Amino acid sequence: MSDQRYTASEMMTIVAARGVTNHTVCFVGIGIPSAAANLARLTHAPDVVLIYESGTIGAKPTVLPLSIGDGELAETADTVVSVPEIFRYWLQGGRVDVGFLGAAQVDKYGRLNTTIIGGSYEKPKVRLPGAGGAPEIATSAREVWLVLKHSKRTLVDQLSFVTSSGYLDRSDSRRARGRGRTTLVTDLCVMRSDPETNELVLSALHPHVTVEQVREHTGWKLRVSDELTISDPPTENELYVLRDLQERTLRAHDGEAVNE
């Protein structure tokens, strides 16, 4: 990247944050999704409602949580409800606009794997943490935003396991109730799902990134939108607020960095 003002990782978080519109209700996963959602809240979307699956509704953390159930989330929330309530009334009840998730692997239909890498389910090469809240977030949120680092190991043609989908079948346009479009933000680009085929299509490049670079790091045969754009570089304010947030977070967690 020729612009030294910011890193690819910062660009990813900032572009994901720009996707969060004010007054929307976001169900937020830990890590980069949480960083992006809070950056949005601290910049252009002060009235965004952040829900974490630990039951905190309207959380306004001053530092990023290290885990999904940090006390900071409870202390700054409008209300804290039980785990069954958050999944029943608030998520499956259809009150969530955007599900904001990460994953170990994603395929071209925006399906996610957080279960195993390699081997079989019974005898995996690498066992990952598992589903958590994602299968029902992917099913119930009106839109899903995914954030992950771009590589052939993460954007794959064939998932080792489909943990979360939201689609009844790949390339099947029959969606689960509620499931709308999917947006994938990486450190290279933005992909949006085609409403007809559900396939993720390259729709915007980060500055100084080429289509060839994206193709080279993508595990499936990439489709490029006819209306491909280039995202604006980070503004001074976006960078300042993000770095300030991360710096505060680092200090608060005894120097332990927030997991990406």
Add this chain to the structure above:
Amino acid sequence: MAEFCNLRDAVSALVKDDIMIALEGFTHLIPTAAGQEIIRQRRRNLHLVRMTPDIVYDQMIGMGCAKRLTFSWGGNPGVGSLHRFREAIQSGFPNHLAIEEHSHADMAARYQAGASGLPFAILRGYVGSDLPLHNSNIRFIDCPFTGETLAATPALSPDVTIIHAQCADQRGNVLIHGIIGIQKEAALAARHVIVTVEKIVDSLNAPVNACILPHWVVDYVCEVPGGAHPSYAHGYYERDNAFCKRWDGISKDRELFLAWMERHILNTGDFAEFRASLEAENHLDLSA
């Protein structure tokens, strides 16, 4: 009716080999002291249940207490993987661990069904997921009214549930606040309940709608200050993030793990001694 006793006696009275047991807590109020007491008493063949198995389940699995694990997300929050859990699944050490895997929404619904005395839970879940292919306890039914296909899973009713809470009053009524997670449902779904608390107080001074487990649904209340460490107890202490990070290194290596467990858990009599043993090690590290 709740009885007050020490944790050793409560565990020895209710936690037997081969039972189904849930030690619940959603990143907050994890009943760590109780899990470690189960390790000390060398229980075997347990069917462990937990939405979010973390460090204390890693310890129990690594020490061979479990034959089966029912869960929805297994990790060291904010740090990464659980190495003992991974090694048990990937290479069957120290023993084969059977797993039954669900999603959070499902596990929560299963506890609710158990607490409600219903045979199964329903949810709008698992659409397009591979999980039902590997778990015969996830099935699908058609709604008798709308025809919509919904996921159905059996109610969870552990033989014993153990939770940690902030305080109990003199009669054994238990107050939980902050992130209350799944504790109430897990307790009400179980046949027997042990609660460890930070403090036994004269009065809970709680608002009328507070999350309270009445004394008559609890078997044993044990006062164990700090009993959720390295997790936190809202209003009492914060999470020990540095320890969570250190656990990654301790648990990565079999031998290191076993030596650590022997030194700090098997060779200590209770949780207070365990904390003192950790403290002594920290001092050594600092002065080294």
